[in-house]
Amino acid sequence: MTVLADRPVIHEHEHEHHEGPSGILKWLTSTDHKLIGMNYMVTSVIMFFLAGLMALALRTQLASPDSSFLSFQQYNALFTMHGSLMLYLFAGPFAFGGLANYILPLQVGAPDMAFPRLNALSYWLYLSGSITMLLGFLVAGGGAAFGWVAYAPLSTVQFAPGSAPDLWILGIALTGFSAIFTGVNLVTTTFYLRAPGMTMFRLPIFTWNMLVTAILILIAFPILTAAMVLLFADRHFGTHIYSTAGGGSPLLYQNLFWFFGHPEVYILALPYFGIVSDVIPVFSRKPLFGYKGMVFATMSIAALSTGVWAHHMFTTGAVLLPFFSLLSLLIAVPTGIKFFNWIGTMWRGQLIFTTPMLFCIGFLFAFLMGGLTGIMLASPPIDFATHDTYFVVAHFHQVLFGTAVYAGFAGLYYWYPKFFGRMYREWMGKWHFWLLTIGFWVTFMPQYVLGLWGMPRRVASYPANLGWQTLNVISTIGAYVIGISFVFFLVNLWVSWRKPVPAGDNPWDAHTLEWFATSPPVHHNFERLPPIRSERPVWDYHHPDARTIEHGSAHTNGNGHGHLAGADAGVGAEPGDKA
Amino acid sequence: MRVEALFLLGVAAFFGLVGIVYWFWSYDGTTSGGTMMLIGTTLLGFVPGSYYLWWSHRMKPRPEDRPDATMEDGAGVIGSFPASSIWPFVLGMGLFLMVLSMVFGLWLIAPGASLVVSAAIGVTVESRRGGTI
Numbered sequence: 132m133t134v135l136a137d138r139p140v141i142h143e144h145e146h147e148h149h150e151g152p153s154g155i156l157k158w159l160t161s162t163d164h165k166l167i168g169m170n171y172m173v174t175s176v177i178m179f180f181l182a183g184l185m186a187l188a189l190r191t192q193l194a195s196p197d198s199s200f201l202s203f204q205q206y207n208a209l210f211t212m213h214g215s216l217m218l219y220l221f222a223g224p225f226a227f228g229g230l231a232n233y234i235l236p237l238q239v240g241a242p243d244m245a246f247p248r249l250n251a252l253s254y255w256l257y258l259s260g261s262i263t264m265l266l267g268f269l270v271a272g273g274g275a276a277f278g279w280v281a282y283a284p285l286s287t288v289q290f291a292p293g294s295a296p297d298l299w300i301l302g303i304a305l306t307g308f309s310a311i312f313t314g315v316n317l318v319t320t321t322f323y324l325r326a327p328g329m330t331m332f333r334l335p336i337f338t339w340n341m342l343v344t345a346i347l348i349l350i351a352f353p354i355l356t357a358a359m360v361l362l363f364a365d366r367h368f369g370t371h372i373y374s375t376a377g378g379g380s381p382l383l384y385q386n387l388f389w390f391f392g393h394p395e396v397y398i399l400a401l402p403y404f405g406i407v408s409d410v411i412p413v414f415s416r417k418p419l420f421g422y423k424g425m426v427f428a429t430m431s432i433a434a435l436s437t438g439v440w441a442h443h444m445f446t447t448g449a450v451l452l453p454f455f456s457l458l459s460l461l462i463a464v465p466t467g468i469k470f471f472n473w474i475g476t477m478w479r480g481q482l483i484f485t486t487p488m489l490f491c492i493g494f495l496f497a498f499l500m501g502g503l504t505g506i507m508l509a510s511p512p513i514d515f516a517t518h519d520t521y522f523v524v525a526h527f528h529q530v531l532f533g534t535a536v537y538a539g540f541a542g543l544y545y546w547y548p549k550f551f552g553r554m555y556r557e558w559m560g561k562w563h564f565w566l567l568t569i570g571f572w573v574t575f576m577p578q579y580v581l582g583l584w585g586m587p588r589r590v591a592s593y594p595a596n597l598g599w600q601t602l603n604v605i606s607t608i609g610a611y612v613i614g615i616s617f618v619f620f621l622v623n624l625w626v627s628w629r630k631p632v633p634a635g636d637n638p639w640d641a642h643t644l645e646w647f648a649t650s651p652p653v654h655h656n657f658e659r660l661p662p663i664r665s666e667r668p669v670w671d672y673h674h675p676d677a678r679t680i681e682h683g684s685a686h687t688n689g690n691g692h693g694h695l696a697g698a699d700a701g702v703g704a705e706p707g708d709k710a
Numbered sequence: 711m712r713v714e715a716l717f718l719l720g721v722a723a724f725f726g727l728v729g730i731v732y733w734f735w736s737y738d739g740t741t742s743g744g745t746m747m748l749i750g751t752t753l754l755g756f757v758p759g760s761y762y763l764w765w766s767h768r769m770k771p772r773p774e775d776r777p778d779a780t781m782e783d784g785a786g787v788i789g790s791f792p793a794s795s796i797w798p799f800v801l802g803m804g805l806f807l808m809v810l811s812m813v814f815g816l817w818l819i820a821p822g823a824s825l826v827v828s829a830a831i832g833v834t835v836e837s838r839r840g841g842t843i
Binding site: 659 | 713714717720721724725728731732735736743744747751754755773774775776777778779780781783784788789791792793794795796797798799801802803805806809810812813814833
């Protein structure tokens, strides 16, 4: 039945009962953004665990020199699929397909996504693409083995025969379409389905970041899909787009891939910045410091990220070094603004160290380390020395682990009460955090040193006489500690499923609209909505005696909370602005 | 509407500027792929952005654009949302089979294409009569 969704609050009429199918048919036919979002989250977390197990196999191989735990072909296939699963099938879809799908309509006060059937199609394409990619392990030859970047000519049919590379390419194309459709949906929902009073500059930062991410998706993913179609044509239809034999250029593949690939890094990062920006104010008991500065920093990061693709190609000698180096270094500025604002939010706040908050703080440290080494790599002289070594591996793992894992699981713990209406066990969440943190630093810090000693990435073995074994063993131990930490996560889910502790609608006393809905939200989300007069409508509603802090308001005094009045003072806030 | 329009036009302005700089700086004919991608991205922001800006001058601010709007201002039907539909699944599986046909044999195109066509018909019929599966 097509449902005409009414604005809530006006009629207190009996909410129409949603008589849909149930069981497996419900799963197959649902167009509810909450169910689709949950499907996305479950699928992508499964992909995360699969890719994590592959990483453990890789680290086991590297724990001893000249190891024969895996054959070289298996090792190549495993690191390819580890990267592909993590980047294409976990980090992106978990954020924009899972969390954003579930949370964004709730945060803007919408009954559903703008195009619910398109949304369902996105999920089915994502699932099909994931299965297509994993089928590569089952066909003869066993898994694509050209790295997650699939550089031509290594990915051409001479060097990567068999059907596993084809399945990999087609899987990327399918998930690419899924991402594009989700991007369209997110932009339209944000532009057209906001609740009255929810102006653009009252959107929660998570929604803002998802909007910017969606634009990046629309810029980047069509190019990836085009690059994959051309690669497929090169492999099977006799074109020579990426081979010099027919007048083509292998460098074109690198240009196309990284024009996608670098925005992709920020497609994987911005949603998670959004999560952190939503979680930190709630557990600091303050509004976000520098709301507008945060929004414009997000936009600048996104804008710059599309102009830096060739910094992955410095060593090809065929790119404009000063242009790409300058833009890459510039990204540090808006990212620094974000760090400043996050710390400014915590400054003199009443910090509450719940699991999501701990994960956010873990994110700050991890991303800081990854970001600082990124600034080093943006400078061509350093990049020439460390290109394709473990230094780069450690750098991007710290960046992506900081965002997708630390901030991603912060979001998962933060919204868990909203998803299921029940609490997780706090002590297990903390065990998860501390083990993860120990494992994380123990795994990746030695890799920086290994990289500086010259250990190249993507090698299955190394000679014993180079003295690399000790650090590799330490790194492997760290990887296993990370693996063990996720046992606490799974047990936590299981315990809260067997012995539920009701959470209530707003267990965190949080700020944004999703906490006004019931837990879990009803069909079409809201029975009623609070008046929206600031970027924290739910806080205003539950604390009527506290002053509403509006953007652009002339009243910046008389605020007894000790936080900055006039949050739009942003990064340029003078000390004198403090009430 | 105006903020949305300016947001998209900002995308266009940035990439237009970067595109021009890149075009001149890299002008030797071998890296024109980058220039083309930047032109495409400029249009991505410019086309919808200018359309929104054109509209924002011709319509009253929507309730979600006004900071003082109340819930009553936005009363009424928001839109129609299909409650449940099998066709996205059918369409997805049809595309899945068509993609797999390139690896496992072209005969898979037949069931794949028939699923895609039936999904297209199904969605159209469903939208017209407002029904579901």
